[in-house]
Amino acid sequence: MERRAAILGTGHYLPTKVVTNDDLSQLMPTTHEWIHQRTGIRERRFIEESGIGASDLAIPAARMAVEQAGRDMKDVDAVLFATLSPDHQFPGAGCLLIHKLGLPGVPALDVRNQCSGFLYSLSVADAWVRSGVYKNVLVVGAEVHSTGVEFNERGRDVAVLFGDGAGAALVGEATRPEQGILSLELHADGAGAYDLWLEAPASKYDPRLTHEMLDAGKHFPAMNGKQVFRWAAEKMPEVAHSVVKKAGLTMAEIDMLVPHQANMRINQMVAAKLGIPEEKVVHNIEVYGNTTAATIPIGLSESWRSGKIGPGSKVLMAAFGAGFTWGGAVAVL
Numbered sequence: 001m002e003r004r005a006a007i008l009g010t011g012h013y014l015p016t017k018v019v020t021n022d023d024l025s026q027l028m029p030t031t032h033e034w035i036h037q038r039t040g041i042r043e044r045r046f047i048e049e050s051g052i053g054a055s056d057l058a059i060p061a062a063r064m065a066v067e068q069a070g071r072d073m074k075d076v077d078a079v080l081f082a083t084l085s086p087d088h089q090f091p092g093a094g095c096l097l098i099h100k101l102g103l104p105g106v107p108a109l110d111v112r113n114q115c116s117g118f119l120y121s122l123s124v125a126d127a128w129v130r131s132g133v134y135k136n137v138l139v140v141g142a143e144v145h146s147t148g149v150e151f152n153e154r155g156r157d158v159a160v161l162f163g164d165g166a167g168a169a170l171v172g173e174a175t176r177p178e179q180g181i182l183s184l185e186l187h188a189d190g191a192g193a194y195d196l197w198l199e200a201p202a203s204k205y206d207p208r209l210t211h212e213m214l215d216a217g218k219h220f221p222a223m224n225g226k227q228v229f230r231w232a233a234e235k236m237p238e239v240a241h242s243v244v245k246k247a248g249l250t251m252a253e254i255d256m257l258v259p260h261q262a263n264m265r266i267n268q269m270v271a272a273k274l275g276i277p278e279e280k281v282v283h284n285i286e287v288y289g290n291t292t293a294a295t296i297p298i299g300l301s302e303s304w305r306s307g308k309i310g311p312g313s314k315v316l317m318a319a320f321g322a323g324f325t326w327g328g329a330v331a332v333l
């Protein structure tokens with residue numbers, strides 16, 4: 001029988017500091033009503049203090065995923081780390097993570113595909129496991145956004161959206177015939193590259209960062225929100241339909257949609273276009289905001305732990321983000 005890869009376990013970790021919309025309104029001109037009506041967000045989590053990186057948030061999420069899979073950390077033979085907010089520009093956060101997890105010599109690959117980073121990583125893990133290159137691949141999505149947005153009028157459109165957090169999945173060989181990643185699709189289109197980006201420091205500029213750039217806020221993310229919204233609302237349903245078809249399933253057979261969490265309205269629109277009822281859609285944007293590469297593994301892990309999904313569940317995942325990049329996957333747990 002052809003070897004199939006499966007998500008064997010999941011984990012997540014959120015920092016303890018809760019930041020409400022009202023808290024943000026103390027820092028800049030915004031209101032709970034504006035944020036909640038447009039995005040669905042009520043609160044998000046921020047790291048408790050300076051010095052906590054994405055690799056630190058990833059540690060408990062990784063341990064949880066390995067444990068749920070019934071594996072030992074020493075069984076992990078490759079790590080994929082999806083993030084747009086690595087601890088440092090280089091080396092990759094994956095290298096920091098394997099050191100902290102006690103995995104010397106294990107390959108660590110950073111994946112820089114922003115909100116689609118988890119699905120891009122899942123695709124690599126799927127290929128490695130199916131081809132027999134590696135047996136137990138730890139896939140992590142982790143972000144610290146709170147240190148990289150500006151809490152003032154200029155940055156408020158972006159600052160209200162993001163939160164810190166980490167999610168993880170252990171991908172290994174399927175052991176039951178129905179289990180496994182059934183389909184996966186990835187896309188990118190650089191035509192949207194400058195609709196959601198962080199300009200500097202940039203190796204294309206000499207010097208990479210100047211005082212003028214700092215004054216202009218070029219080291220903070222910039223977004224054309226309406227353009228991103230339009231693309232996400234079109235591409236996520238498109239790729240979702242495609243992966244469900246490739247998996248040989250109908251939309252009605254999907255037990256749970258775990259979409260990226262960028263905006264509650266985007267996800268409601270996606271679910272409506274797919275004809276998936278509200279009770280089969282994972283939403284956690286209300287309490288965590290957008291945790292970028294971590295949204296899908298956090299959603300999977302929380303749903304699994306609360307019993308909404310479990311072994312045998314057919315899960316549909318879809319993401320859209322900077323790049324532009326987008327993707328979808330169907331997996332039977």
Ligand code: UT7
Pocket residue numbers: 029030031034035038039115156157158160196224225226228229232261262263290292320321322
């Ligand atoms: O993870 C993937 C990446 N992100 C996304 O998928 C996000 C997609 N886009 C969106 O979710 C929405 O575009 C936003 C929620 C970001 C923004 O909603 P919008 O309805 O597109 O608002 P807008 O940017 O057009 O801004 C409307 C008004 C502006 O004022 P004027 O020009 O109408 O006077 C903004 O200056 O709201 C103002 N505004 C704010 N007001 C209060 C922008 N940010 C804020 C804020 N609080 N935080």
